[in-house]
Amino acid sequence: MTERRIGFEERIAAKASADLESLSLQEKIAVSLGRLKSQRGTTNKDLADKLGVSEAYISQVTRAMRDLKVSTLDKMTREWDVPIEELVTVTKDDLDRIAASHSRRRKKKSAATVTP
Structure with a gap:
């Protein structure tokens, strides 16, 4: 039996339902980056290029999988x-x-798995 990996949005939704303060600094930065990227219409690649880091690094930071260097x-x-x-x-x-994004992804994923 394989263990299902919990995604960033699902982890955040679960923690946040209890209390905003339960989020780690790493998770707070990831959430804030998502908001700022969305507001500015910036992609991970654009941001990585401007900061002189790899796109993979920014991707990991925005999913709270890696710490952001000072x-x-x-x-x-x-x-x-x-x-x-x-x-x-x-x-x-x-x-x-x-939560809304997570809900849309779940609906899209479940619709894709339904076969006629």
Whole structure:
């Protein structure tokens, strides 16, 4: 029997339903990056190119699978002209956005597995 790997959105939704404070710093940064990327219409590749890091690294950071280096965090605040607090703050709206995205993915996945 294979163990199902829990995705980032599912982990965040589960933790957030209990309490925003239960999110780790790594998870808060990942959620904030998702929000900022969406607001600015930026892809992982665009962001990686601007910061001088690999796309794979940014992808892992945005899924809370890897820590963000302080030097990269500094570059990010300068690139986007935002205070560091904005990169570590998660709001209820962020969690609602993640829950909605998770729900859409689940519906899409279940529709794809239904065969006529």
